[in-house]
Amino acid sequence: MKSAKQSDVKDDQKFTILLDDHSLGSLNSQIESFERERKILLDLSNDITKVREKNDLISLFSSRIKGLFYFTHAIVTLIDDQKQTYTPFLLDHTASPIKDHSQYADLIHAHFPLNEPFINQILRSDGPEFFLLDQIMDQPGSPKFLRMNYEAGIREILMTPLRSKMKTIGFLHMYSDRKDSFCKDFISTIKGIAPLISGAVSNIIKNEEIAYKERVNDVLLSVSNDMVTVRDRKDLLKVINFGLKKLIPFTHSVMTVLDESGQTYNAFLTDEESRPREFSKYTEAISNPFPVQDGIYDVAAQSGKPAVFNMKSFDISKAPLWFRLNYVAGAREMVIKILPEQGTARHSLILFANGNSTFDEKAIHIIERISSQLSTAASNISANEEILSKEQEKSFLLDFSQDIAGVRTKDDLEEAISSVLQRVLNIRLSMIRIIEDDGVTLSPYMYDKNMFYGEEPVFKELASKNISIDEYLTAKVLNSKQPVIFNIAEEEKKGNSARYLYFWKKAGLKNAYGAALRVGNQNLGTLWLLTDEVNLTLLKGICAQISIAISNIRANEKVLTYKKMLEVENDHLKEQIHTIYNFSEIVGSGAEMQKVYHLISLVAESKSSVLLLGETGTGKELIARAVHNASPRKNKLMIKINCAALPANLIESELFGHEKGAFTGATDRRIGKFELANNGTLFLDEIGEMPLEAQVKLLRVIQEKELERVGGKNTISVDVRIIAATNRDLEEEVKAGRFRSDLFYRLNVFPINLPPLRDRLEDIAPLANFFVGRYSKNSGRKVNAISPGVIQELKSYLWPGNVRELEHLIERSVLLTNETVLREVHLPKDRTATKNEVVDLASRTLEEVERSYIIDIIKRCSGKLSGRGGAAEYLDIPATTLHSKIKKLDIQKSEYFSG
Numbered sequence: 001m002k003s004a005k006q007s008d009v010k011d012d013q014k015f016t017i018l019l020d021d022h023s024l025g026s027l028n029s030q031i032e033s034f035e036r037e038r039k040i041l042l043d044l045s046n047d048i049t050k051v052r053e054k055n056d057l058i059s060l061f062s063s064r065i066k067g068l069f070y071f072t073h074a075i076v077t078l079i080d081d082q083k084q085t086y087t088p089f090l091l092d093h094t095a096s097p098i099k100d101h102s103q104y105a106d107l108i109h110a111h112f113p114l115n116e117p118f119i120n121q122i123l124r125s126d127g128p129e130f131f132l133l134d135q136i137m138d139q140p141g142s143p144k145f146l147r148m149n150y151e152a153g154i155r156e157i158l159m160t161p162l163r164s165k166m167k168t169i170g171f172l173h174m175y176s177d178r179k180d181s182f183c184k185d186f187i188s189t190i191k192g193i194a195p196l197i198s199g200a201v202s203n204i205i206k207n208e209e210i211a212y213k214e215r216v217n218d219v220l221l222s223v224s225n226d227m228v229t230v231r232d233r234k235d236l237l238k239v240i241n242f243g244l245k246k247l248i249p250f251t252h253s254v255m256t257v258l259d260e261s262g263q264t265y266n267a268f269l270t271d272e273e274s275r276p277r278e279f280s281k282y283t284e285a286i287s288n289p290f291p292v293q294d295g296i297y298d299v300a301a302q303s304g305k306p307a308v309f310n311m312k313s314f315d316i317s318k319a320p321l322w323f324r325l326n327y328v329a330g331a332r333e334m335v336i337k338i339l340p341e342q343g344t345a346r347h348s349l350i351l352f353a354n355g356n357s358t359f360d361e362k363a364i365h366i367i368e369r370i371s372s373q374l375s376t377a378a379s380n381i382s383a384n385e386e387i388l389s390k391e392q393e394k395s396f397l398l399d400f401s402q403d404i405a406g407v408r409t410k411d412d413l414e415e416a417i418s419s420v421l422q423r424v425l426n427i428r429l430s431m432i433r434i435i436e437d438d439g440v441t442l443s444p445y446m447y448d449k450n451m452f453y454g455e456e457p458v459f460k461e462l463a464s465k466n467i468s469i470d471e472y473l474t475a476k477v478l479n480s481k482q483p484v485i486f487n488i489a490e491e492e493k494k495g496n497s498a499r500y501l502y503f504w505k506k507a508g509l510k511n512a513y514g515a516a517l518r519v520g521n522q523n524l525g526t527l528w529l530l531t532d533e534v535n536l537t538l539l540k541g542i543c544a545q546i547s548i549a550i551s552n553i554r555a556n557e558k559v560l561t562y563k564k565m566l567e568v569e570n571d572h573l574k575e576q577i578h579t580i581y582n583f584s585e586i587v588g589s590g591a592e593m594q595k596v597y598h599l600i601s602l603v604a605e606s607k608s609s610v611l612l613l614g615e616t617g618t619g620k621e622l623i624a625r626a627v628h629n630a631s632p633r634k635n636k637l638m639i640k641i642n643c644a645a646l647p648a649n650l651i652e653s654e655l656f657g658h659e660k661g662a663f664t665g666a667t668d669r670r671i672g673k674f675e676l677a678n679n680g681t682l683f684l685d686e687i688g689e690m691p692l693e694a695q696v697k698l699l700r701v702i703q704e705k706e707l708e709r710v711g712g713k714n715t716i717s718v719d720v721r722i723i724a725a726t727n728r729d730l731e732e733e734v735k736a737g738r739f740r741s742d743l744f745y746r747l748n749v750f751p752i753n754l755p756p757l758r759d760r761l762e763d764i765a766p767l768a769n770f771f772v773g774r775y776s777k778n779s780g781r782k783v784n785a786i787s788p789g790v791i792q793e794l795k796s797y798l799w800p801g802n803v804r805e806l807e808h809l810i811e812r813s814v815l816l817t818n819e820t821v822l823r824e825v826h827l828p829k830d831r832t833a834t835k836n837e838v839v840d841l842a843s844r845t846l847e848e849v850e851r852s853y854i855i856d857i858i859k860r861c862s863g864k865l866s867g868r869g870g871a872a873e874y875l876d877i878p879a880t881t882l883h884s885k886i887k888k889l890d891i892q893k894s895e896y897f898s899g
């Protein structure tokens with residue numbers, strides 16, 4: 001290497017040559033050369049004062065020097081003390097042979113390390129240093145621009161340190177493509193010019209600094225003015241993009257806000273310029289919360305200063321989603337500033353850049369200066385938004401409460417809910433469940449039938465089931481004061497209530513919200529909504545309104561049901577009054593009836609089922625009423641069902657009631673007889689006529705003491721005492737398969753047989769007198785007695801229709817008489833034996849039949865054998881014949897006077 005120092009000529013040496021040579025010619029030429037140099041320097045210093053564009057300095061310098069010496073181009077680089085690098089500062093692009101090189105653009109912004117032999121040599125030197133490129137360009141640490149220039153034909157370089165106030169501020173690089181360009185004079189000229197260039201460069205730097213500061217101040221002032229007028233997020237974004245971007249060349253920005261717990265942060269402001277917007281996961285990235293402990297946010301929070309990140313140095317697979325998306329979109333550097341705390345919200349500003357070193361000292365300083373204003377603006381926006389949303393909430397809840405106030409029925413409520421939740425808030429109602437009276441089960445109350453299109457039947461089936469208050473999700477909701485958010489995917493992972501989750505998932509929404517419906521502190525039920533996002537305060541308000549509405553509707557329904565029940569009860573009471581009026585007395589004190597009374601007294605107090613057996617008209621209903629009236633249930637209703645008169649298709653609904661819409665024609669809810677008889681007595685008349693199918697259901701209710709209304713979902717407990725009656729032989733019916741044996745045994749707990757009237761001869765006269773009293777009073781007649789002849793006639797009749805037949809006969813006869821004594825009754829002509837008797841006859845001998853028949857007739861004739869109304873007349877045989885038969889058949893008086 002040829003040292004620049006070797007060709008350096010000292011001033012005192014120049015003087016020696018002048019004295020030694022005494023050559024005027026040479027002196028003159030030197031003077032000329034000095035003159036030329038002086039002029040060039042003078043011109044240059046004049047030019048420099050006129051420089052407007054900083055690069056003009058280098059072009060002017062080059063053109064002036066080129067008037068004296070040959071070289072290709074020159075540049076000035078500046079030292080960055082902090083980074084210990086130097087970087088191009090003044091460039092003469094047109095003259096540069098590498099201006100078309102693909103790396104030229106990068107090169108002119110590059111920073112080259114100071115700490116390498118080539119530069120160290122220049123730093124140590126007090127003047128220009130000359131180098132041959134081929135000797136230095138491949139040295140370790142040599143800057144790459146040397147080789148690039150060499151490849152473009154450059155062979156020599158003259159490097160001159162530029163110094164200001166004893167400090168090296170940069171270098172003047174001069175290049176030449178010819179050998180030996182940098183002669184002694186050239187070097188000496190450059191050495192002379194160097195202070196001038198240094199001065200000019202430092203002036204440029206100073207000016208640039210001043211201009212930059214002014215610009216920063218101007219921009220920050222206008223940003224700060226704009227910031228005052230910021231009302232919403234959009235305004236703020238504009239200020240950042242149009243203001244801040246004038247000072248920092250970032251590509252796009254994001255602002256985040258910390259959640260209340262301080263554990264996660266969310267996007268607060270997103271930039272239209274953001275390229276990740278084009279990615280499908282963008283929405284997820286800007287709506288999801290991210291944990292603060294992600295190695296980015298927490299690092300920035302700890303540093304307190306704007307933290308610059310080289311995005312390349314991150315393990316992308318582990319970085320948060322927003323980071324990944326930005327990286328994929330081309331961002332390589334970012335800076336995060338956690339803005340100073342204002343109120344409760346803590347915002348952060350994130351700026352992205354595609355290249356490196358965008359966020360330098362200056363950028364960081366600007367971010368610092370703007371951060372407090374930015375934070376105030378963001379906090380104001382948050383506060384404004386909160387006020388606005390509170391106002392919206394209030395007016396929304398007011399509207400909703402007005403809608404709800406008008407709600408009277410479930411249908412109204414459904415309409416109000418769907419119009420508000422779905423149409424206004426885009427929330428789907430999954431289900432409302434109500435806690436039943438038992439306090440432990442929840443039954444479905446309302447759900448969106450169209451929600452699970454295509455799978456309605458499966459959903460309906462699932463939704464129609466009762467669930468326990470201990471069910472995992474339900475219990476969580478009922479025990480929480482706030483609505484509970486369930487992330488569907490997470491719940492699914494946990495494996496909870498998988499079938500519901502399946503449907504929730506089908507709705508395509510991320511979250512399910514469960515809220516307890518409450519009135520006061522009382523849990524009423526649960527409300528399930530499907531939505532991705534909902535304002536929890538609003539949801540609480542909605543729940544409160546819905547709770548009140550449901551409790552009103554339910555109260556209303558209860559009142560209506562109660563009213564209906566009262567109406568029905570009223571009908572029954574009227575009937576009962578009528579019945580009591582009719583049957584206030586059971587007439588008959590004969591031995592047979594005494595047995596019956598005894599049995600009634602034994603069973604009445606208990607809850608046992610009673611089975612009343614006896615022919616038609618024997619007074620079974622009367623006895624049933626007597627049992628009820630003698631029981632502790634006497635103040636409740638005795639409800640009668642005539643099983644023979646029930647239409648087959650309505651038996652169930654009659655017994656157990658039905659819900660509205662349970663079947664065609666069920667336009668209203670109906671309370672069944674069982675429910676009506678709750679705590680009272682159910683009298684099942686003509687039980688033997690009940691169809692088998694209904695017998696099964698009856699048995700179930702009697703056994704389980706609970707029922708379900710037709711079309712209903714809830715079981716209703718009932719406490720009912722059963723009294724059944726039949727004139728059929730139930731055992732025979734069981735044998736014939738027409739009556740279920742299990743039901744028979746259930747009913748036959750305490751059978752009471754009512755005697756036929758023909759076996760109660762002693763009761764005939766009191767009964768007849770009783771009916772005469774009743775019907776003469778009812779019809780306004782004055783009949784007050786019955787002739788003995790009529791009594792005799794009545795006793796001798798077989799009474800297939802029993803007491804009822806007697807009653808009707810007397811009623812008719814009273815109407816037909818004008819006298820005060822009933823002297824005539826119109827008994828049917830056919831007085832043949834009843835069917836039972838015929839059956840009976842078959843098993844006995846003729847003599848036995850004759851004997852019992854004669855005793856029976858004498859009994860009916862009250863022991864009178866001959867004369868009018870006597871047994872002989874009735875038997876249509878002479879009295880003497882009767883006497884001989886009595887003798888022959890050994891009939892004792894005690895037999896026909898026995899009672």
Ligand SMILES: Nc1ncnc2c1ncn2[C@@H]1O[C@H](COP(=O)(O)OP(=O)(O)OP(=O)(O)O)[C@@H](O)[C@H]1O
Nearest residue numbers: 586587588615616617618619620621622727803804
């Ligand atoms: N001991 C009695 N005292 C007064 N009236 C009676 C007596 N027994 C029956 N009656 C009257 O006879 C009529 C028929 O009685 P009830 O309807 O109780 O008979 P039943 O056995 O239930 O008949 P069915 O089997 O046909 O239903 C009623 O009007 C009832 O008032």
